[in-house]
Amino acid sequence: MTRSTASGNYDYLMGADVEFRNQAVYEELKYWGRWIAEQVPCNGFRLDAAKHIPAWFFRDWVGHMRESVDSELFVVAEYWHPDMAALGQYLEQVDRQLMLFDVALHHRFHEASRAGGDFDLRTLFDNTLVAAMPDHAVTIVGNHDTQPLQALEAPVEDWFKPHAYALILMREQGTPCLFHPDLYGARYSDTGGDGEVHDIMIVPVDCLPRLVQARQRFAHGAQTDIFDDPHCLMVVRHGTHEQPGAILILTNRDSMEKTVELGSDHADAAFVDYLGHCDEERVADGEGRLTVRVAPGSVSLWVRSDVLA
Numbered sequence: 038m039t040r041s042t043a044s045g046n047y048d049y050l051m052g053a054d055v056e057f058r059n060q061a062v063y064e065e066l067k068y069w070g071r072w073i074a075e076q077v078p079c080n081g082f083r084l085d086a087a088k089h090i091p092a093w094f095f096r097d098w099v100g101h102m103r104e105s106v107d108s109e110l111f112v113v114a115e116y117w118h119p120d121m122a123a124l125g126q127y128l129e130q131v132d133r134q135l136m137l138f139d140v141a142l143h144h145r146f147h148e149a150s151r152a153g154g155d156f157d158l159r160t161l162f163d164n165t166l167v168a169a170m171p172d173h174a175v176t177i178v179g180n181h182d183t184q185p186l187q188a189l190e191a192p193v194e195d196w197f198k199p200h201a202y203a204l205i206l207m208r209e210q211g212t213p214c215l216f217h218p219d220l221y222g223a224r225y226s227d228t229g230g231d232g233e234v235h236d237i238m239i240v241p242v243d244c245l246p247r248l249v250q251a252r253q254r255f256a257h258g259a260q261t262d263i264f265d266d267p268h269c270l271m272v273v274r275h276g277t278h279e280q281p282g283a284i285l286i287l288t289n290r291d292s293m294e295k296t297v298e299l300g301s302d303h304a305d306a307a308f309v310d311y312l313g314h315c316d317e318e319r320v321a322d323g324e325g326r327l328t329v330r331v332a333p334g335s336v337s338l339w340v341r342s343d344v345l346a
Contacts, residue, residue: 081111
């Protein structure tokens with residue numbers, strides 16, 4: 038049997054009773070890991086229901102897989118817990134060999150989307166894994182458990198999904214993970230807490246494909262977070278000599294304008310909103326000072342016009 042300090046006696050999660058202390062079982066699971074890596078080309082694993090499986094087993098299993106399959110193997114565990122102390126303790130137990138989903142950040146996105154203009158955006162990353170241990174954080178906006186009517190229901194409202202995805206895709210901290218229905222949509226029926234069956238439709242996030250492209254094209258160079266306004270955040274990626282950067286600005290209230298110092302390399306350069314939410318062109322002054330805009334409750338990503346030509 039297995040026991041978890043997080044959930045008490047959870048030995049039969051989904052009918053599974055795996056005795057990890059049995060040497061034959063222990064070795065068979067290591068063999069299975071090697072076998073699946075040989076049969077199916079892969080460079081990573083997602084470990085489900087991690088808090089119901091002994092941490093020492095995953096410590097050994099991940100170490101074995103990295104030694105026998107790929108030293109750079111990507112591994113993320115679904116240890117669903119919003120408390121940073123619990124996540125830190127678990128990472129120590131597995132010798133920090135894997136990453137965890139940033140549950141706390143997901144809940145902050147959920148809370149911000151529900152609160153609307155009353156939420157202080159400066160606190161969005163407080164007590165999150167990506168703020169404390171970014172090298173071990175997989176950042177998400179939603180998943181199959183958090184969507185409506187599911188076990189861990191805490192959906193991010195549609196209006197705020199562009200904000201959340203822009204922040205996890207354009208910042209350097211964390212490894213972002215996209216939810217399939219946010220790209221392609223989904224429709225399903227399920228029973229709610231009221232005992233009634235409800236029809237649910239998840240609408241694709243219109244600007245998400247563009248944000249994925251933007252991460253590849255513009256999320257380069259040093260980063261400056263400008264979190265000085267409770268209702269407007271800015272993230273500046275300064276780019277490199279070879280790769281362009283971008284200025285992300287978002288708000289949960291009214292239209293906003295903010296000025297950023299980009300430096301002489303951007304003197305008199307023209308910028309446009311790569312997401313198309315603002316249709317004008319903005320031009321930096323002779324010292325590389327640029328004022329950008331964001332529409333009410335929206336997000337914009339300003340990039341140099343000449344890199345799009």
